[in-house]
Every structure is written in C-alpha cells, then in structure tokens.
Amino acid sequence: MNQMTKTKVAIVGASGYSGEELVRLLLAHPHVELDAVTSRQNAGQTLAQVFPRFGNHPRARSLRFSEPKPEMLAKAAEIIFLALPHGVAAEYAPPLLKLGARVIDLSADFRLRCPAIYKEFYSHEHPSPDLLGQAVYGLPEVYRDRIKAASLVASPGCYPTSILLPTIPLIRSGLVKSTGIIADSLSGVSGAGRKAELDYLFVECNESVRPYGVPKHRHLSEIEQELSLAVGTSVTIQFTPHLIPVNRGILTTLYLAPEKHFGDPKVMNELGQEVSACYQSAYGKEPFVRLLDSDVLPDTKNVVGTNVIEIAWRLDPRTGRLLVMSAEDNLVKGASGQAVQSMNIMCGFPETAGLV
Amino acid sequence: MNQMTKTKVAIVGASGYSGEELVRLLLAHPHVELDAVTSRQNAGQTLAQVFPRFGNHPRARSLRFSEPKPEMLAKAAEIIFLALPHGVAAEYAPPLLKLGARVIDLSADFRLRCPAIYKEFYSHEHPSPDLLGQAVYGLPEVYRDRIKAASLVASPGCYPTSILLPTIPLIRSGLVKSTGIIADSLSGVSGAGRKAELDYLFVECNESVRPYGVPKHRHLSEIEQELSLAVGTSVTIQFTPHLIPVNRGILTTLYLAPEKHFGDPKVMNELGQEVSACYQSAYGKEPFVRLLDSDVLPDTKNVVGTNVIEIAWRLDPRTGRLLVMSAEDNLVKGASGQAVQSMNIMCGFPETAGLV
Amino acid sequence: MNQMTKTKVAIVGASGYSGEELVRLLLAHPHVELDAVTSRQNAGQTLAQVFPRFGNHPRARSLRFSEPKPEMLAKAAEIIFLALPHGVAAEYAPPLLKLGARVIDLSADFRLRCPAIYKEFYSHEHPSPDLLGQAVYGLPEVYRDRIKAASLVASPGCYPTSILLPTIPLIRSGLVKSTGIIADSLSGVSGAGRKAELDYLFVECNESVRPYGVPKHRHLSEIEQELSLAVGTSVTIQFTPHLIPVNRGILTTLYLAPEKHFGDPKVMNELGQEVSACYQSAYGKEPFVRLLDSDVLPDTKNVVGTNVIEIAWRLDPRTGRLLVMSAEDNLVKGASGQAVQSMNIMCGFPETAGLV
Amino acid sequence: MNQMTKTKVAIVGASGYSGEELVRLLLAHPHVELDAVTSRQNAGQTLAQVFPRFGNHPRARSLRFSEPKPEMLAKAAEIIFLALPHGVAAEYAPPLLKLGARVIDLSADFRLRCPAIYKEFYSHEHPSPDLLGQAVYGLPEVYRDRIKAASLVASPGCYPTSILLPTIPLIRSGLVKSTGIIADSLSGVSGAGRKAELDYLFVECNESVRPYGVPKHRHLSEIEQELSLAVGTSVTIQFTPHLIPVNRGILTTLYLAPEKHFGDPKVMNELGQEVSACYQSAYGKEPFVRLLDSDVLPDTKNVVGTNVIEIAWRLDPRTGRLLVMSAEDNLVKGASGQAVQSMNIMCGFPETAGLV
Secondary structure, three states: OOOOOOEEEEEEOOOOHHHHHHHHHHHOOOOEEEEEEEOOOOOOOEHHHHOHHHOOOHHHHHOEEEOOOHHHHHHHOOEEEEOOOOOOHHHHHHHHHHOOOEEEEOOOOOOOOOHHHHHHHHOOOOOOHHHOOOOEEOOHHHHHHHHHHOOEEEOOOHHHHHHHHHHHHHHHOOOEOOOOOEEEEEEOHHHHOOOOOHHHEHHHHOOOOEEOOOOOOOOHHHHHHHHHHHHOOOOOOEEEEEEOOOOOOEEEEEEEOEOOOOOOHHHHHHHHHHHHHHHHHHHOOOOOEEEOOOOOOOOHHHOOOOOOEEEEEEEEOOOOEEEEEEEEOOOHHHHHHHHHHHHHHHHOOOOOOOOO | OOOOOOEEEEEEOOOOHHHHHHHHHHHOOOOEEEEEEEOOOOOOOEHHHHOHHHOOOHHHHHOEEEOOOHHHHHHHOOEEEEOOOOOOHHHHHHHHHHOOOEEEEOOOOOOOOOHHHHHHHHOOOOOOHHHOOOOEEOOHHHHHHHHHHOOEEEOOOHHHHHHHHHHHHHHHOOOEOOOOOEEEEEEOHHHHOOOOOHHHEHHHHOOOOEEOOOOOOOOHHHHHHHHHHHHOOOOOOEEEEEEOOOOOOEEEEEEEOEOOOOOOHHHHHHHHHHHHHHHHHHHOOOOOEEEOOOOOOOOHHHOOOOOOEEEEEEEEOOOOEEEEEEEEOOOHHHHHHHHHHHHHHHHOOOOOOOOO | OOOOOOEEEEEEOOOOHHHHHHHHHHHOOOOEEEEEEEOOOOOOOEHHHHOHHHOOOHHHHHOEEEOOOHHHHHHHOOEEEEOOOOOOHHHHHHHHHHOOOEEEEOOOOOOOOOHHHHHHHHOOOOOOHHHOOOOEEOOHHHHHHHHHHOOEEEOOOHHHHHHHHHHHHHHHOOOEOOOOOEEEEEEOHHHHOOOOOHHHEHHHHOOOOEEOOOOOOOOHHHHHHHHHHHHOOOOOOEEEEEEOOOOOOEEEEEEEOEOOOOOOHHHHHHHHHHHHHHHHHHHOOOOOEEEOOOOOOOOHHHOOOOOOEEEEEEEEOOOOEEEEEEEEOOOHHHHHHHHHHHHHHHHOOOOOOOOO | OOOOOOEEEEEEOOOOHHHHHHHHHHHOOOOEEEEEEEOOOOOOOEHHHHOHHHOOOHHHHHOEEEOOOHHHHHHHOOEEEEOOOOOOHHHHHHHHHHOOOEEEEOOOOOOOOOHHHHHHHHOOOOOOHHHOOOOEEOOHHHHHHHHHHOOEEEOOOHHHHHHHHHHHHHHHOOOEOOOOOEEEEEEOHHHHOOOOOHHHEHHHHOOOOEEOOOOOOOOHHHHHHHHHHHHOOOOOOEEEEEEOOOOOOEEEEEEEOEOOOOOOHHHHHHHHHHHHHHHHHHHOOOOOEEEOOOOOOOOHHHOOOOOOEEEEEEEEOOOOEEEEEEEEOOOHHHHHHHHHHHHHHHHOOOOOOOOO
C-alpha cells in the first residue's frame, strides 16, 4: 500500500449536526481527503472556526467553507455528501450527478421510490422524480451490492434504520407476521437538527419527555416502503416517536407477532432458537450490528459515538409477542456513519474504514 | 372555620424519594400536622438536617426522625403513611391497624387481592394475606367511595396509575377491546428509589436510554388485576418500562384496539366523539386529570411537581388503533400526591387540599 | 378577615420564563387576583393554552393574553409587573405610573441610578432617565422600608441577588475588605431567557460547561452600584458567569479578604464567630435567607422552586481568605419570587404570602 | 512498517471510569496490544461482558478480567497501568517494578515528592516512600524528557492538569505573580469515580450544582508542589471544586495577578502580546493544547472524548487581573489520555498515537 492516493470528498451543508458528524468522520478517515465543505451562512470561515472541537486538526484549520457551487464541487471531489434539509438536496443532486460526481444524500429526498408517496408525506411534488428509480437506499446490511455501483445513494433516516434492521430478517424469514407491527421509538434531541426553535431549547427539553408526530410521522413512508419490499406485500405499521433529553441516541422497542403460538415452553424454546438463528444468519458477520447476549438489553450509552446498532429480543409467553429492542446513535448509524459506510462500499475501501 | 383542629399524621420510612415528597406535601397541607417521621438510619436528626430544602420550615427544624415503633406511632397520629420497601410495609401495617391507626401504604404490599399472584410476582409468600381483602386500592378516580371508609389504603404504583387511568374508562365503556393492550412507559430515575446502586449513578443514567424489566415487570400484577376488575374478565397486557434521564415523570403510550373499524372518515369522526365523551364523562370533573385539547400532547414537564395526570389520544386510520398517551409525576400522582389525595378523602378534607 | 378583597395585578410580557414563573406564583397567591396578562405573540390565547402546566387552574382557562395597552392595564390592576426585555420595560413604565399604577419591573431598566453607567453597560441612552431617581432597588433584605412606599420597584437581577445578599453584611460590618472581591457564578440555562437562539439549544448546552460575558458582564453595573452604596466608596469587583446544564439555579462562590489576618487558630476562631454573628444579625430573622450549618454547603437543588437563598462560608487559614457560597433559584429569588416579595411589602401582605 | 511488533500492556483495576477509558484508548491504539486486565469483582468475565460498548471489538470478546497477580502481569506486559483507588496503587507498584515492568499509575499515590505532605492530605503514612523520589510526574508538556526514561510515572490528577498547564508558563515567565492565585473548577460527575454512593445518584446530581471539598481538597497538594517547582518558591493557592451535572469535563477559571499594572491601554496591549507570546512559546507546538482565538472561550463540549485542553485568557483593565480559562475531558487529558500520552513517550511511539 505504498503511496496511497486518497479519494477526494466534499460535504454540501456541513453546518448541521449530521454535517458536523460527517466532518468528524471524514477528517479521521484513512482513505479520503475532505476537499470542500459548503455552507451559505459560514462561507469564508475555516472548519476550526465554526467547530472549535476540530481546532487541533491541520485540515480543519485550513479548509474554509464555501458557497455551494456544483461545478466547483464536482471538480473538487469524487464523492459528494449532501447534508441538507429535505427538499433542498433534490436541487443539488441532479447537476452534481450530471457532472460525474457520485452523491450520498442524507436527506429524505431520494429515499422513496414512488413520487406520490413522497408527496403524501412531504406535502409537495418531488422536484426530480426521474432520479428516484436510480437512487439506492443506503442500508448496507440490506443493499450492499447495489450500493457498490450506485451513483446516488439515499442514506436512510435515523428512525428507519433503528426499525428496519431489527425487523427485516424476522419478516423475511416468515418468523413474524408483517401485520400489526408497532415501533415505539425514543430519540435524542440532535435528531431535530440544529435549528433555532423554542421547542428545542435546553429548558424546553431538559426534564421533559414527550411524544410527537403522532400518528403519522414522515419516516413511516420509507419504513413501510422497505418492509413492503422485504416481504413482497404492502406493510403498514404503527410508529410513535418520542423526544427525550439526551443529545444522541435512538432506542426503539418493537412489538411483533410471531407466526407460531408458543404458550408451550418447548415451542417457545424452539422459536427462540429460530429467532436467534435468523439474526445470526442475517447479522452474525456484520461489523456494525451487535446481537446482545440473552441477559443484556440495549442502552444508547453503549452505542453513542459508534456506527453500531445493538439488538436484543425477548419472547413473552404471557402475550404471545416477540419484543425486539434496538439502540443506535442517531447521528452515526442513523445518519453520517452509515453514509460513510456506504462510501466505503462504493469506493472499495474496507467497510469499517474510518468507523472503528 | 374557627379553631381548626389539625389531623395528626406520621410517615414511616421518610428518607426515600416518595417519603421526602410526602414530607413536602404534608408540611404544607392546611389540615394536617406532621407529628412523627421515622427512619432507622436518620434517627435523631431533624427533618431539616436530612433534607436541607425544608430548612426554612419551622416544623422541619424541630421534628426529629425516630425509630419506627408502632405504639408511639399509633399514639402520635391518626393517619400513618408507610413509605417503606416492598415486603417491609406488610410487617408494619398489622400492629398499626390493631392499634387503631388508619394506614396508607405506598408500597406494593397490599395492592394485590390474591396472595398467589403476590407470590408469583414478588417471589415470596405474602406476610399478612388476611389483610389483602381489607385493603382498598387507592386510586381515587376509581375507588373514591371505598377509600372514604378504608382503614388500609394501598396506594397504586407509578406505572399502574399512568396506565389504569387512561385505560379503564375505555375498556369499561366497551369502546376498546380489553385484549392486545400494549403499554410502553418511560420513567424518570427517581422511580428506582434512593438506592446506592451503580445502575442509578448519574454517569450511568445521563445520556442513556434503556428498557428494563422486560417482559414481566412486577407492576403488571396490579395493572392486570385492576383492568380485569374493570371489565369483569381476565386481562393480560404487554408492558415495557424504560429508564430515561430525567429526575421525575412517567410518559406512557398505550396501543389500544377500538371495537369499531374506522377506515371510513365518518365512522372515525363518530368514534372520536365517543372517545371524547367517554373521557369527559369519566374525568371531566376530576381535579387531577387533565384531558388535553386535540392539538396538544402530554409532556412530563407540564405535570412535574403536581398531582395532575395529562391524557391525550389519537385515532390512527392507517392501523385502526387508538393511541392514548399520559404524563404524570411519578412521585406525586404516581406516589405521594395520590396518597395525600386518598388521605383527603378518608378525612373528609376537600380532595384538593394541599395538592394545588 | 371576612370578605377579603383581593388586590388586582397584571403582568406585561408574560410569555418568557420569568413571566411564566410570575403567573405560577400569582395564580396561587392568597391575596391577589391576576387580572391581565399581555403578550403580543400570544394575544387572544388563554394562559392554559400557552402554558399547559396551568391547565387545571380555572383562572388560567379563562384569562386570555391581550395586547399590552397602558390604559387597559392601569384600569385592570393596581400592581403591574413588567417582565419585558431590557429597553422595552422603560417604555411601558412611564405611562403606567402616570395612570396611577404601581410598577414592579423585572428588567434592568430601572436598577441603575446613574444614566451614564446605564449607557456604559447597555450601550444606549436611557429612555426615561428622570425615573431612575424614583425607582427603588427591590432587594427586600436591604431596602424593605423604601419598597413599602415605592411606586416603581426595580427588581434585582439574578446574579446580583446571589452576590449582594452574601456580601453586603460583611463589607458593611467592615469584616471584609470591599476591594479585590471575586464572584464566580454558575447559572442554569433559563437565565438566558426563552429565546430561539442556537447557543441555548438542548444539544449546545447539555454536556457543556462554559464561561461567557468575560470580563465585563452587564450585571456588574448594579452589583457594583449596590456594593458601593453599602460601604460608601466606589467598589469594583471581578465577576465571571458560567453557563451550566440545569434548567434553574445559580451557585455563586465569593472570594473575600477579611480585614483580620487569621493564621492563628484563636484569631480564626474569633473571626469565625464574628462572621457568624454578622450573618445572624443581618439574616437570622429573614424568611428567605437560609444560613447553613457549619457542615453543609449550598446546593441549587435545595432551593429550586423556592424563594430561598442559601448561604454558607468557610475561612481558609492557608490563604487568609473568606469563601462565601450562595445558591438560589434564578427565576424565583433571582427574579419573580423576589418581585412578589416586593409586592407583598408594597401591599402590606405578610411578606411570605404566596411564597411558601 | 512490515511486521510491526506491538508492545504488550496491562491494566490493573480496569472496571472504574478511568480504567474503562484506558481500555477504549488501548484497544484502538496502533502500537500496543492489551494483554491483561484485572478486576477482583469482574474476574472471569470478558471485557465485552463488563463493558457492552466494546462488544464489537474482537479483543474485547476474548480478553478476560483476571485477579491482579504481579508475576502474571509482569510477564504479560511491558507497560502496566494502575487504575486503582488511592492507597491501593502503592501496594501494587513495588512488586511490578521489581519484576521489571514499567508502571503508569493513575492514582495520587506517587504524585507527591514529600511523604509528609502525602500524609497531611491523605491522612495516612505513605506505604512506599522510597519510590516517591523515583516517580516522574506525568505531565508531558512539562516533564516530557523525564517521562521518556521513567520506570514509574505518576499521572496527574484531573483538576491539577486543568490548573497547571494554563498557570505554569505564566508564573515561570514572571508575567504573573505566584501569590494570590485562585482556581475555581467545575467537574463532571465521572470525576467522583464509579462508586455506589447516594451523593452521585442521578437524582442527586441532575439539576444540582454544588461546591465540595472546600477549602482544602486533596488535589491542592500536587498543584502546589508543581507550581512551587515551577517558580522555585513555595506557592499556596485557593482551589474550589464544584460538581456539575455533566458526565465528563472540567472547566477551570483562574484568577491571576499580572506583575504589570495595565490600566493604560498601551500597557494592556503590550501585556496581552506578552501573554500571547508566552503561551505560544510554551504550547504553540503542543499537539494537545489548544490556544483559543481571542473571541472564543473554552467549552467542555469541545474537548470531551479528546486529549485536548483548551486555554483562553482575558485581561480585565477594571480589576487589573488576568483571567485564564481551561477546558478538558477529566477522563482523557485529565486521566487516561494523558497516561497514554506518557506511554507513547516512554515507548518512543509518536506522541499522538492512539489519541487522535
């Protein structure tokens, strides 16, 4: 590995929380060089000025935010991350793709295959519907092969990641029904983005716990799309997000109905082995999925700052349900870490490069 | 109201969080006088020494913790609160009752009617099974009349309160099924009590979210008992508690199945009116139940420090479910405030005395 | 006390944190009736709609926010609280005073006696300099007599209260020098107000500790004015505020130089008795000052929600300094509670009415 | 770099917070292999079992905690970290040193040169006073050369690091007096260690701010020793630690007296340049000291998880003082990161290896 040439990358919209997390990951990545970061409001300032925490990194002291201009970006970088608000990303992707860049979009703009569903959930027409078919949903554990060759990756949302990874193997294998699924999720406040709104002030969030977006949160659209694709029939789920006073982390509790009745201890034991085998087969070799031992439950503090999702499950013989719980860092596995994981796949780097 | 004679009360085990909250409420109560507080470890110290926050209250500067002796207590007080660990309360209640005191127990010891279920969930024989029939479950909105004359009130648990109050009117009215109920609850750390255990250290709880006690938490026993009594058939529910980094507060999200299918907007509208009317009828005049307007969701920060439980609901036409969400302060409506509410009823005080 | 007529009060600008705290205190106050609350942005909504936590209070369900109109306010209320941003309060006070209302202003607008110092610290000319002489600095423990007859009370800032109360008796008595004083203060985030600014987002404050406003914070102007008045010579102090992740509370640590050298244990003992006697004499009978016992230190959690300031002190024979530490709730003793205390004095109510 | 042979290292007492942080750093370190971890209470369990967050690291899944036996440890590792309580470390160091291991001790046991001062501050005789002369105080920015050849490194305390690094260059250069120094420090709760004590429960720390250890905290002993060594005369300082509700981070505010009077703006400007030059000269090339630009102040959130200490300063012409503020992660630069930095120096690795 003499003389490694680093791949040049850029971030459009690097001043939000997932943009900042991308900066952190890409500055430390062994195989890439961060060559451009854009932000209208911070144009002209160095990364170190905007994010003092990177102040000891030489690149952060020299690299300045610029205005987001597609030509410049496509010249500067092979891989371009879009960390923009929903709706804005869809304007930047087409020119960048035309100019030959490969794009990893962290917004919701290219996650849905169907423009009508986009309109239903995001309340406006999709600005580039023709690109929807081309985009690959960037969930490596499910779409690794397609990501390899993708020119446009739609990196999944934080809630969807926490729900899809635990659910897909179980419904694909037929162990649980694809109907009646309930996902109850708890998210840290960074999930709301770096927005100056009263609702997200310290005093409004600290010592507060609250549901929101009930009963039809936007992320349902991509969750149901991917579950439907996994089983080949239309899936509708119940999803309740809650805001809790931590900076980072999503804890999801899933209520699932096994196909098998397991009141009988023997049947329960068998079913347990099948669930265990199902997860082992799906994720036993996945570097970023941690299947917990039988006496441990997920805890967001054990995944914060990492690209790992923790998964544990319990059969409840009293109710006949299978409970599955997952924990992830909403800004890493739920956003920027997963985007870097996709980049690693696209560029042929080791999939864990820069993520451990 | 010339010459009001105050009722004398005592607290056995006043050094935990619900004991401290009882002290706070009773010191400020207009119709009672706190005449004895006991605590083995703090015996000899004044209330003000053990709880500096009460240091400006004259009574707190003079009243000293004593060893818990039934004779002394029964002499000192008409109403005696037990804020003791599960299992210990059952030892103190019988002698106090014999000596003529009326007892309000905040532990789980007298909440279950059936000794076998007690043993199933608490793993030891009930020490005073004969008292189980005599105890009244201290949920005023349900058992107000029985509480009036009770000599032994078993004040409900924090989770049960947050689940029973929103659920009972709906299943009683037949609007929702009593099967398939799921309660997903989030609790502040004071719910774990003032115990020197690693799991509840600041560093272990802060920036952490985690489920626990899955799938068979002890509180299930009283929740299912009371739901079963409400509908007259045996009810089994799913209950998942989570620990979240706030001092106080429980947020419960309930997943319920209406009897009616409401895909049709007209039927949904009707059902909505029925749910609304059901809650209005049950709680429209209750001083401590806040039925939220249609555009507001519960938030623990709006109930902390108060005896109020907030309730809101949403019909989800996509899944056919009714979601009900509640918020309460686990130490007030979930423990000490509710116990004082029972005392007010027992003593003929205005029910809101000392609680607003 | 048959037939108590309640005094009518109003709050101008009731939608910030200190306005909300005033609402809480005044709704529960036994001798006043809250007859008007104003807020441009919330005009037309009830108190209960804007602050769900007051939703069970009948007055909060009926009283609606109105536009702030002096005539209406002066008609509606005898006592009018201004909980407005600095600079705005000075516009509202003159017409209200002319119309005969008594005004308690929680902003900094009338705290300084000298317009030039106002300009130095607040960067603009004072809009009503003629009123500065008339205003009484609303620190009851110091200016109780003048507050009684005041028509315009300038309620002190949160930091100044936490510094002045511990310092004034010591410098007045000559026990410590009025030179070289250092005040190092830690404030909860509500001190920054309910403002939609990035700096006060949950994620920016949680897991963060930071100094700000160094070395010349605006509150220095009133702190130094009051210390100078206490000793009769010009006093300059060092003051460093820090932002810490709690909702409420200010903890101040003061570094003071006793006049006496006390390397000798006997001298130290004597000095200790003098300090103790000085505080006892100043505050031994004050209902809202808690002088802590010799083995206890202040803790904001013991004063949050109350109008109490805790004070403790230590002599350090190694350095010859006297350390004094205080804790208060920045929104109660540091703002709204103290304003209500002034109102009680102005109206001849018991000074603790509505505050215990 | 073919065939890099990794240096073998061990941790004695790896179950506390600084032990866990050492595990994190050493598992990811490019030049070392973690070959033994000891813990009485966890003996037999793997690192992954005790610390679920390391569960995806192969070494953490295979390496088991063992009983702490010197022979085994000295055989297993060249460098042995002691992350033990004060007093216990002094028992383990002598046999390990005799067996030829190099020891980096994170406790206070070998930080003081004088056994009498140890006894004064730690209340018992030093168990191995003969080793005190041999130990090197592990502050790389000050003792880099001695650390290189050391067999016993006494890694500094968290508070001392946050005070010594900002102060030493200034007093050495004579720019500020070595008398009258005040250090006011705010520490996250992990500084108290992983101890099951009521004082550090979530509910006791959250929404609480409090001073402690006033006025003679143990860390004064090493702070004053090192300041005295820096200037060649005995230095006594004032030090006030406070506990604040964050997991990690220390923010220190230092009050210093410049030798020069600088009421005159020109003199102030000159002095500012001298301070700036002094810090540049001391730390301009230090990889782990971040000298902040003139408009930025330290914030613990910008250093958490890193080995960096941030330093900023302000001259106050009103008081004639120089204020210096620093921020560090108490578990990294204040403990385990600094210990790894010393190890890098001892082993000839790049000083930043495993720390960026």
